[in-house]
Amino acid sequence: MIAEIGHYALILALVIAVAQSLLPLYGAARGSAPLMAVGPSAAIGQFAFVALAFAMLTQAYVVSDFTLVNVVQNSHSEKPLLYKITGLWSNHEGSMLLWVMILSLFGALVAARGGNLPPSLRARVLAIQGMIGAAFLAFILFTSNPFLRVFPPPADGRGMNPVLQDPGLAFHPPILYLGYVGFSVAFAFAVAALIEGRVDAAWARWVRPWTLAAWSALTLGIALGSWWAYYELGWGGFWFWDPVENASLLPWLAGTALLHSAIVVEKRDALKSWTVLLAILAFVMSLIGTFLVRSGVLTSVHSFASDPARGLFILGILILTAGGALVLYAIRAPTLKAGGLFQPISREGALVLNNLLLATACATVFLGTLYPLFLDALNGPKVSVGAPYFNATFLPLMTPALLVMVVAPLMAWKRADLAGALGRLKLAFLAALIIAGGAWAMKGGPILALIGLAIAAWLVVGAVIDIAERIRLFRVALGDSLRRLMGLPRSAIGAAVAHGALGIVVAGITASSAWHAENIGVMKPGESVDIAGYTIKLEQVGEVDGPNYRARRAVLSATYAGKLVAVLTPEKRFFTVQQTTTTEAAIHTTGFADLYAVLGDPATPQAGSEVTDSGWVIRLYHNPLVPWIWVGAALMALGGGISLTDRRHRVGAPTRSGARIAQVAKA
Amino acid sequence: MTRLFAALALLIALSGPALAIQPDEVLADPALEARARDLSKGLRCLVCQNQSIDDSDADLARDLRIILRERLSAGDSDTQAIAYLTARYGDFVLLKPPIKPVTWALWFGPAALLLLGAGGIVIGLRRRKASDGALDALSDPERARLAAILKDRDQE
Numbered sequence: 001m002i003a004e005i006g007h008y009a010l011i012l013a014l015v016i017a018v019a020q021s022l023l024p025l026y027g028a029a030r031g032s033a034p035l036m037a038v039g040p041s042a043a044i045g046q047f048a049f050v051a052l053a054f055a056m057l058t059q060a061y062v063v064s065d066f067t068l069v070n071v072v073q074n075s076h077s078e079k080p081l082l083y084k085i086t087g088l089w090s091n092h093e094g095s096m097l098l099w100v101m102i103l104s105l106f107g108a109l110v111a112a113r114g115g116n117l118p119p120s121l122r123a124r125v126l127a128i129q130g131m132i133g134a135a136f137l138a139f140i141l142f143t144s145n146p147f148l149r150v151f152p153p154p155a156d157g158r159g160m161n162p163v164l165q166d167p168g169l170a171f172h173p174p175i176l177y178l179g180y181v182g183f184s185v186a187f188a189f190a191v192a193a194l195i196e197g198r199v200d201a202a203w204a205r206w207v208r209p210w211t212l213a214a215w216s217a218l219t220l221g222i223a224l225g226s227w228w229a230y231y232e233l234g235w236g237g238f239w240f241w242d243p244v245e246n247a248s249l250l251p252w253l254a255g256t257a258l259l260h261s262a263i264v265v266e267k268r269d270a271l272k273s274w275t276v277l278l279a280i281l282a283f284v285m286s287l288i289g290t291f292l293v294r295s296g297v298l299t300s301v302h303s304f305a306s307d308p309a310r311g312l313f314i315l316g317i318l319i320l321t322a323g324g325a326l327v328l329y330a331i332r333a334p335t336l337k338a339g340g341l342f343q344p345i346s347r348e349g350a351l352v353l354n355n356l357l358l359a360t361a362c363a364t365v366f367l368g369t370l371y372p373l374f375l376d377a378l379n380g381p382k383v384s385v386g387a388p389y390f391n392a393t394f395l396p397l398m399t400p401a402l403l404v405m406v407v408a409p410l411m412a413w414k415r416a417d418l419a420g421a422l423g424r425l426k427l428a429f430l431a432a433l434i435i436a437g438g439a440w441a442m443k444g445g446p447i448l449a450l451i452g453l454a455i456a457a458w459l460v461v462g463a464v465i466d467i468a469e470r471i472r473l474f475r476v477a478l479g480d481s482l483r484r485l486m487g488l489p490r491s492a493i494g495a496a497v498a499h500g501a502l503g504i505v506v507a508g509i510t511a512s513s514a515w516h517a518e519n520i521g522v523m524k525p526g527e528s529v530d531i532a533g534y535t536i537k538l539e540q541v542g543e544v545d546g547p548n549y550r551a552r553r554a555v556l557s558a559t560y561a562g563k564l565v566a567v568l569t570p571e572k573r574f575f576t577v578q579q580t581t582t583t584e585a586a587i588h589t590t591g592f593a594d595l596y597a598v599l600g601d602p603a604t605p606q607a608g609s610e611v612t613d614s615g616w617v618i619r620l621y622h623n624p625l626v627p628w629i630w631v632g633a634a635l636m637a638l639g640g641g642i643s644l645t646d647r648r649h650r651v652g653a654p655t656r657s658g659a660r661i662a663q664v665a666k667a
Numbered sequence: 668m669t670r671l672f673a674a675l676a677l678l679i680a681l682s683g684p685a686l687a688i689q690p691d692e693v694l695a696d697p698a699l700e701a702r703a704r705d706l707s708k709g710l711r712c713l714v715c716q717n718q719s720i721d722d723s724d725a726d727l728a729r730d731l732r733i734i735l736r737e738r739l740s741a742g743d744s745d746t747q748a749i750a751y752l753t754a755r756y757g758d759f760v761l762l763k764p765p766i767k768p769v770t771w772a773l774w775f776g777p778a779a780l781l782l783l784g785a786g787g788i789v790i791g792l793r794r795r796k797a798s799d800g801a802l803d804a805l806s807d808p809e810r811a812r813l814a815a816i817l818k819d820r821d822q823e
Contacts, residue, residue, distance in 0.1 A: 242717050341795060356784045364777040371773045380769055384711045386719065386762025393777050522690050603690070617690055 003068055006056030007147035010097075013049035013104070014137040016042050020107075020130030024123035028195075036119050039126035040111035046133055047101075047108035054101045057146055061088050067153040070094060070146040076159035076577050078548045086170035087160045092294060092310070093146035095173055099290070100136045102174070102181045106210070107133060110185060117206060124192035125185075132184055135317045143310045159577035162549065168228035176221030176248060180286040182214025183251055186258060187283035190276045191325050194332040199276055204266035207279065209649040211262060214282075215255045216640030222248050223633030234583040234598045236516065236621040238629060239509075241387045246369040247289035253362035254282040257355045264348050268413055269339025271348070274355070276336070277329060284322040285362070291318050297373065343415040350408035350416075357401040364393045402455050402506065405499055406462030409492075410469065424469055428461035443515060452510030459503025463496040494643025501635030508628030517622040522603040524615040532622035534595060535559045536568075541599070541616055549573040551584075554599040554616060558588060570599040570618075589627050596621040688721065689729070694736055703736050706745060710735070710752065711762050719762055731760075 020042035027035025060068050061084050064077045074091045075084055088094040107129040114122045140146075163169075189207045193199045225248065230238040239245065258278040264271045291297070295311030342348040368385045375383060406428060410421040422429075432454035439453050468474075470492060471484040519531045528537035539555040556568040568586035575582070588595040600617030688707075694700040704721060710731060712723035720728040720735075731752070738748040752760050764770045 237722060240717065240722070244716075338795065344792060352788055356781070356788060360777060360781045360784060363780050367773060367776050371770075375769065382757060382759040383764040383770060384717065384759055384762050385764060385773065386709075386711060386717045388709050388763035389773070392763070397777065397781070520688060520690055520693070600689070 002056050002059055002065065003147045003149065006053040006060075007145070009049040009053040009056065010137060010141055010145075010147070013046050013053065014134060014141060016046045016049065017104075017130050017134035017137055020046060021127050021134055022130075023127075024130075025127040028120040028123040028127075031120075033119065036123035039123045039130075040114070043104070043107040043111035043126050043129065046130070047104040050097075050101045050104045050133075050137075053147075054097055057088055057094065057097060058085060061085060064157065066155075066157055067149050067151070068146070069148045069150045072150055072154055072157045074160050075157040076548065077156050078577070079159065079165070080547050082167070082170060083160060083165045086164075089173045090160050090164045093140070093144045095177075096136065096140050096144050096294070097146055098174060099177050099181060100133065100140060102177050103129070103136065103184055104133055106182060106185050110188075110210075121189075121192055121196060121203075124195050125188045128188035128191045129184065132188075132321070135320070139310075139313050139317065143313050159548075159575070162573065162575040162578055162580055162582045163232060166228060166232055168224055168231070172221060172224040172228060175217050175224060179214050179216075179218025179221050179255075180248075180251060180289060182210060182217060183255055183279075183283040183286050185210035186214070186255075186279040187325070190279035191328060193276060194325075194328045197332060197335055199265065199272040199336050201266050201269055204262045204275070205648060208259075208262055208266065209644055211255065211259050211279075211282075212640050212644045215252070215259055216637040216644070218248070218252050218255060219633055219640065220637040222252060223630050223637070226633075227630045230626070231585050231587055232582075234585050234619075236518075236585075236594075236596050236623055236626075238512075238626070241368075241390045243369050244293050246365050247292045249365055250362055250369075251282050251285040251289060253358050253365065254278060254285045257358040257362070258282050260351050260358075261355050264351050268342065268348055270342065271352070271355075272338065273333040273336045276333065278355075278359075280322075280325045280329060281362075284318070284325070285366075287314075287318045287321060288366075291315060292369075340414070342413070345411075345418050346416045347408055347411040347413050350404055350411055353404055354401055354408065357397055357404075361394055361397040361401075364397060365390065368393070399451075399455070402459060402502070405502075406458055406466075409466045409495060409499070425462055425465060428458050428465055431461040432458040446514055449510050449514030452506060452514070456503045456507035456510065459506060460500045463500030463503065466496045466499070467493065489648075490646040491643045491648075494639045494641070494646070496639075497642055498636045498639025501632045501639055504628045504632030504635065506632075508625045508630075508632060511625035512623045512629070515624050516626075519620045521618065522615040523618045527615075529618075529620065531595075531620050532593070533560060534565070534622070536595075536597070536618075536620055538616070538618060539567075544571070546573065548577065549575045552599065554597075554618065556586070556597055556618070558595055566595065568595065568597040570597045572599050591627060593622060593624045594626050596623060688732060692729070692732055692736065694740065699736075699739050702745060703732070703739055706735060706739075706748060707732060709762050710749075711760050713756060713760060717762070 020039060023035050023042070024039035027033070027038065057070070059065075060071050061075055062081070064071065064075060064084065066072050070091065070093050074094070075087045079087065089098045107126060110122070110125060110129065114125070117125070186207050189203065189210070193203050222245075225245070226238045229240065230236060258275065258281075261271050261275040261278055265275045291311070291314045295308075295314055297311055340348075368389050371385050372383055375381065406425065407418075407421050410424055411418070435457040436450040436454040439450055443449070467485070467488075470488055471481040473481045476484075517532045519529050521529060523529065523538040525538050525540050528535050530536075535558070537557045537559070539557055541552065541554045544551050544553050551571040551573040553569050553571045556570070557564055558566040558568060566588035568588055570586040571584040573582045573584060574580075583598055583600075586597045598619040598621075600619060602616055603614045688704075694703060707721035708719050710720045712718050712720045712725050712728035712731070714725050714727050715723050718728075720731045735748055735752070738751050743751065749761075758764055758767075764773065766774050
């Protein structure tokens with residue numbers, strides 16, 4: 001019964017979504033207020049029914065309703081409750097339902113918070129959202145229905161892939177999807193603006209909070225995924241240039257560019273047509289990411305579902321969405337009048353450069369990720385495009401962007417004094433030199449790592465200088481500076497936090513890539529090895545029982561300068577239901593470095609040897625600054641969040657001068 | 668082919684993670700081992716998705732690691748060892764595809780796009796500058812109104 005309610009709710013949501021995509025659009029064209037008013041109520045109704053379906057599926061998972069195929073395939077009665085719930089989105093059908101629920105949530109939020117939008121714009125935005133919702137609801141109902149029954153029901157389920165039974169991965173998909181799907185709002189606004197033929201500062205201001213929210217969530221989602229890979233996959237890597245990771249990086253790069261170009265539209269009325277294109281591309285990249293992951297076109301460690309019918313359906317949605325929007329763009333974009341003029345050396349100029357680099361980086365990742373597929377489709381030779389390619393192309397593109405992003409906030413709009421801006425960054429330049437010099441004295445190289453650390457210092461100190469300049473720190477009384485700090489626009493604070501945080505990420509990536517140490521060897525209980533100043537001793541290896549697995553656990557003591565600093569307990573878990581083994585790394589972090597231990601197999605005894613206990617394979621890694629990657633990424637997302645609280649995004653808070661300008665403009 | 672990969676994937680799943688390089692693979696000569704590690708990072712584990720044989724748990728990756736070390740121990744140079752592997756597995760085994768006509772678009776695409784974009788921006792800015800003169804200067808009443816607005820803003 002529960003499943004039928006869910007199934008029926010999904011069908012109703014589809015019907016509502018179809019109405020939502022047609023009636024408001026027609027109403028906006030005809031100027032009919034009642035038809036346009038269908039938009040908000042339909043959006044809220046669509047969300048309510050999708051949420052109901054989602055709740056019903058959650059219930060089926062919680063009570064382990066094994067009459068549902070989806071639950072049988074992905075759950076097990078002995079699983080901890082948390083993983084019963086997260087098991088819902090560990091599979092294709094459930095994760096698509098989550099995707100659509102977040103999409104309809106955004107639609108409902110636009111409906112609820114869009115009271116200050118012009119009615120026709122709101123109607124059109126909601127209609128576009130309705131179309132995307134209808135397409136994906138149809139996709140679920142026709143190819144990926146999670147509510148299908150099985151008869152006779154089996155006694156128990158098949159359980160979930162044990163690698164996914166992990167708190168980091170439990171929350172990775174929802175947060176990532178908030179990001180992916182959040183760009184649908186920017187997309188809907190872009191298409192609606194193209195239909196209306198109007199893009200102005202107000203439009204940019206409406207789009208900004210949605211883009212910011214999506215960008216922050218995507219940043220956090222990518223970081224969570226990378227963190228999970230780091231501690232779960234068992235060898236300390238955090239980014240693999242795996243196609244599925246690239247799929248999440250594509251919308252992030254496009255979204256980052258969008259976030260910055262939209263500022264120019266808002267403040268200077270320039271770059272309109274480019275910004276609209278980016279808004280379209282950011283969501284198209286999200287759809288491409290969904291397509292790559294969900295269609296199984298790339299079989300990778302991340303992707304556990306593949307079915308050509310589904311792939312073709314999503315490809316159809318992708319082509320219709322991207323094709324339709326781009327055709328509309330080609331027709332309408334030339335009519336968008338370019339506004340404010342600017343000199344090449346200006347904040348606009350710096351943002352244009354940032355956009356050029358981000359867009360090229362995005363295109364490069366796209367090219368590298370899909371090139372093997374293109375060649376394959378053209379019956380060309382089979383090639384691999386892996387980390388060496390991306391390191392050789394992506395990093396050189398991002399480096400100038402990192403250098404420029406420190407200078408840009410100190411530049412004036414329209415025409416800037418570059419020498420003056422650089423002059424104010426003297427301290428940042430000095431800090432970069434000192435850090436690079438210090439690292440050279442301590443580690444001696446490699447040169448690329450020194451450059452990386454210098455850039456990190458440049459970013460962090462540059463962000464501090466940006467704020468210090470704005471509040472005239474040490475040039476006016478401290479109290480005055482504090483008052484100025486409180487009065488600063490939140491968007492300026494958010495931007496500085498996010499920019500500085502990227503410096504922390506850069507430091508983490510650089511140091512952990514350049515200076516990680518490892519020791520892979522066979523150890524017997526009582527033996528010890530040295531790594532990065534630590535002495536690691538294998539105390540014992542024993543067995544423990546978990547809720548749905550059995551584990552072998554090693555106990556390692558880590559001493560530094562004769563003092564015990566940590567006890568590491570890496571495990572190897574055997575999940576009886578799935579008959580699979582996972583490794584649980586033990587990580588001790590000091591905040592500046594991670595000590596990372598992995599328990600391997602028992603060593604193979606030498607031929608002819610009588611000894612049965614020949615020891616255990618133990619892998620030890622020392623990864624300097626690696627936690628900074630995730631702390632930095634979380635701070636970047638926080639920066640986005642701070643910017644989101646900016647006064648100008650609050651509903652119905654027009655500034656006095658703004659109202660005055662509007663009056664004057666009317667006169 | 669798909670079926671083969673599926674079968675291989677199943678095999679890997681059943682054999683359980685062996686976790687990348689094993690102690691018994693490590694060469695006694697540290698210089699040789701360092702070269703092997705370096706080369707491994709650029710070689711693809713053929714049954715994995717973009718994982719290098721240095722990172723991969725797959726049995727096939729282990730075989731490749733051992734073959735590579737055998738070649739190096741036999742006195743092969745880096746290029747010879749790589750050539751030995753590409754002769755058997757094709758360019759597919761290289762994570763950094765070689766520059767050939769078929770990969771020109773891959774290797775030169777980013778630079779071409781960057782130049783194209785930069786060119787487009789320069790032309791765009793020039794064109795707008797040219798049309799700049801067409802804009803009339805502000806009239807006196809407009810200038811007065813602007814001054815009023817700016818004054819109003821400064822007071823806030």
